Amino acid sequence: xxxGIIDLTLWQLAAAYGFVLILLAIVKVRRIPRQRExxxxxxxxxxxxxxxxxxxMYVFENPNxxxxxxxxxxxxxxAIYNIFKRVRGELSKRLxxxxxxxxxxxTIFSLLYFNFIVIQFSPWYDPRYFIPIAGMIIGNxxxxxxxxxxxxxxxxxxxxxxxxxxxxxxxxPKEATRKIVNQSFDSxxxxxxxxxxxxxxxxxxxxxxxxxxxxxxxxxxxxxxxxILLGVSGAVALTVIMFVQNAYKVFFNEASxxxxxxxxxxxxxx
Amino acid sequence: xxxxxxxxxxxxxxxxxAQIEAGKITCITxxxxxxxxxxxxxxxxxxxxxxxxxxxxxxxxxxxxxxxLRREVVMLxxxxxxxxxxxxxxxxxxxxxxxxxxxxxxxxxxxxEAFSLRHSLEQEANRLSGGEKxxxxxxxxxxxxxxxxxxxxxxxxxxxxxxxxxxxxxxxQVQRQEGTMVFITxxxxxxxxxxxxxxxxxxxxxxxxxxxx
Numbered sequence: 061x062x063x064g065i066i067d068l069t070l071w072q073l074a075a076a077y078g079f080v081l082i083l084l085a086i087v088k089v090r091r092i093p094r095q096r097e098x099x100x101x102x103x104x105x106x107x108x109x110x111x112x113x114x115x116x117m118y119v120f121e122n123p124n125x126x127x128x129x130x131x132x133x134x135x136x137x138x139a140i141y142n143i144f145k146r147v148r149g150e151l152s153k154r155l156x157x158x159x160x161x162x163x164x165x166x167t168i169f170s171l172l173y174f175n176f177i178v179i180q181f182s183p184w185y186d187p188r189y190f191i192p193i194a195g196m197i198i199g200n201x202x203x204x205x206x207x208x209x210x211x212x213x214x215x216x217x218x219x220x221x222x223x224x225x226x227x228x229x230x231x232x233p234k235e236a237t238r239k240i241v242n243q244s245f246d247s248x249x250x251x252x253x254x255x256x257x258x259x260x261x262x263x264x265x266x267x268x269x270x271x272x273x274x275x276x277x278x279x280x281x282x283x284x285x286x287x288i289l290l291g292v293s294g295a296v297a298l299t300v301i302m303f304v305q306n307a308y309k310v311f312f313n314e315a316s317x318x319x320x321x322x323x324x325x326x327x328x329x330x
Numbered sequence: 331x332x333x334x335x336x337x338x339x340x341x342x343x344x345x346x347x348a349q350i351e352a353g354k355i356t357c358i359t360x361x362x363x364x365x366x367x368x369x370x371x372x373x374x375x376x377x378x379x380x381x382x383x384x385x386x387x388x389x390x391x392x393x394x395x396x397x398x399l400r401r402e403v404v405m406l407x408x409x410x411x412x413x414x415x416x417x418x419x420x421x422x423x424x425x426x427x428x429x430x431x432x433x434x435x436x437x438x439x440x441x442x443e444a445f446s447l448r449h450s451l452e453q454e455a456n457r458l459s460g461g462e463k464x465x466x467x468x469x470x471x472x473x474x475x476x477x478x479x480x481x482x483x484x485x486x487x488x489x490x491x492x493x494x495x496x497x498x499x500x501x502x503q504v505q506r507q508e509g510t511m512v513f514i515t516x517x518x519x520x521x522x523x524x525x526x527x528x529x530x531x532x533x534x535x536x537x538x539x540x541x542x543x
Contacts, residue, residue, distance in 0.1 A: 225411040228374055229474065230401035231427035316396045317376055 065275050077102070116191070125185040132171070132194045136164055139202040147209050149217075154310050155209070158303055163205060166299030167198050174291040196267065196288055197295045200252065204296035205303055208248035212304060215240035216311050224318055233316055237308040248300040252293045259289065331478065331510050332373055337382030340368045343534050345382075350529070355501055356512045357525035364535045366514045367408060370480045373512065374405035401428040405480035410460075410467035410487075417442070417458075417466065418451035424470040433473050441469045444499050446492065461487045465496060472503055479504055481513035485520070493517065497524050 068076075080102050087094045119127055140160050144151060151159070171194055175181065181189045216223070219240055226236035259265055264272075267288060271281040313319055331352040334345040342365040350356050350373075358366050371377040372384065375396045384391045386399065404424070413423035421438050425431070433441075438451065445465040449458070458466060464487045471479065484500065485493040501524050504511045515521050521528055 221407070221409065222411050222413075224376065225407040226413065226423075226427055227376060228371075228400065228405035228407055228480075229424045229427045229471070230397060230404060230429075232397055235427055315375060315378060315392075317378070 065273075116187070119187045119191070123183065123185060123187055125183075128185040128187050128190050131187070131191055132168075132198075135194055135198050136167055139163060139167075139198050143202055143206050143209065146206050147213065149213050151209070151213075152310060155307060158307050158310070159205060159209060162299050162302035162306075163198075163201060166302050167194075167201050167295055170197050170201075170291060170295035170298055173294075174287075178287055178291065192267070193288065193291075196292055200292040201295050201299040203251060204248040204300050207251070208244045208300045208303055209307075211244035211247040212240060212307055215243055216308075220318065227316065227318070233308060233312045237311070241304045241308055244304050245300055248304075249293070249296055252296045256289055256293065259285070265289070331387065333385040333388070335383045335385070337372075337384060338380040339372055339377070340365045341380060342536060343369060343531055344536055345534050348529070350510070350512060351527070352510050353508055354510060354526040355504065355524060356510075356527045356529055357521040358512060358514045358529050358531060359518070359521055360531035360535065364531050366531060367482050369531065370405060370482055370512065370514065373478075374403055374480055375399050376405065401430075401474075402476055403478040403480060404428075404471055404474055404476040406467060406471045406482060406484055408482040408486070410463040412455050412463065412466075413470075415454060415456075416451065417447070417449050417453045417455050420455045420466050421451075421470050421473060424474045428474055430474065438469075438473065441473055442466075444503075445469050445496055461489075461492070464488065468496070468500065472500065475507060475509075477509055479509060479511040479513075481511065483514050483516065486516070493520060494523070 080098065083098055084095060086092075087098065119131070140163050143159055143163070144156060174193060174197065175184065175190065179189060179193070184190075216237070223236045223240070227233070255265075265285050268278075268281045268285040271284065272278055311319055332350040334348040336347075337343075337345045339345075342363075358369060360366050368377055372379055373386075375391060375394075378392075386394060386403065391399070412420055413427075414420050418438065421442065422432060425433055435451070442449070445468060447462060447465055447469065449462075455463070455466060464485070468481075468484050471481075479500075481500075485496055488496060497520055501511070513525075
């Protein structure tokens with residue numbers, strides 16, 4: 061953070077808020093009722109980042125395995141709640157547990173693999189490495205699992221008829237839902253695959269941009285970026301497969317019947 | 331083959347005592363919304379009766395593994411469903427679901443031809459017409475050669491001539507295999523032509539009950 065980095069002065073930072081004024085002016089002229097949200101989100105962003113900045117400063121200066129672990133657990137917990145909130149439609153209690161356990165299991169396994177085998181920093185709890193890496197792995201897994209849950213729920217609703225027709229022919233619930241399960245895995249990992257395809261050409265990834273702005277040699281930044289993209293795709297794949305592999309079971313009872321089947325009776329009155 | 335004992339289905343149909351005989355063709359008739367489909371689904375254990383007991387081969391149904399039962403007592407859904415892209419994949423899907431060995435190509439072709447489907451096996455199935463899809467779904471089930479065939483309006487999308495033709499094929503195949511068949515139809519003439527026994531659910535329908543749709 062030294063060789064010739066421009067530390068933004070208060071004035072420079074204040075000038076950046078000019079962009080928000082432009083945004084406010086546009087919505088005002090166009091009479092889009094969003095001024096309140098823009099103001100609130102700008103203030104929240106500022107306060108949250110200031111807070112995080114000070115917390116990180118403290119954590120970086122006082123590396124401690126317990127604090128690092130606690131922060132990562134808070135991040136995973138927040139991610140899990142965020143998934144519950146973002147999914148449209150009711151999530152049953154069992155489904156929520158499955159989300160929680162696949163997020164915990166998948167992200168922590170990926171994180172350990174990434175830190176101990178790929179990057180190998182020491183001490184192992186060095187927050188300067190551990191926390192940003194955890195943030196990227198947990199954040200992307202969260203997006204993946206959200207998409208996976210949504211596709212699964214939608215699929216089980218829209219293709220209920222198809223699933224039932226397969227059961228009638230003697231299919232196991234696993235076989236009857238194979239297509240939906242594969243679709244939800246696919247939709248969950250697609251953004252990650254697209255990110256790999258477009259990276260470096262369509263956009264420079266945030267982490268790399270940050271490192272370059274902070275004065276890191278672009279080649280080193282790229283090495284890190286490659287590693288993190290691979291790590292993220294592995295983590296997303298792992299969390300999502302842990303989820304979908306078990307989640308389909310929630311929709312069936314012990315007699316391998318679709319649950320809530322009575323909601324759509326009267327099928328012979330076409 | 332099936333024995334009903336004090337069975338209440340869906341809060342609509344109440345059957346105190348009835349039998350469906352092995353090796354016979356039984357037709358279920360009754361007005362719309364009387365729960366005929368649900369009655370078939372109960373025999374396939376896709377639904378559980380509200381109360382009462384159903385025996386399959388003298389064994390209480392709830393004691394039989396539901397997946398194994400459905401592989402013996404196969405049911406054809408009312409609206410045809412596609413499984414896979416090509417005609418071949420669709421025809422093979424039933425045997426695949428039931429974990430039976432694949433049917434050979436000649437057999438698949440003969441079955442499709444019996445139902446007047448003369449498409450290439452590699453033809454995309456979603457380009458078939460509604461009636462063709464229905465016959466394809468029927469062929470998929472026939473290729474499974476189960477002991478019991480449960481058919482929910484298997485020929486509803488076909489014109490009268492084809493309907494009789496296809497039903498005749500189905501019935502003769504089931505009889506050749508000494509199988510049991512239970513089907514639903516709205517066509518009284520089809521019922522009278524092909525069924526050994528007609529099981530009218532009207533007298534078993536509870537009066538004043540909440541009939542859906």
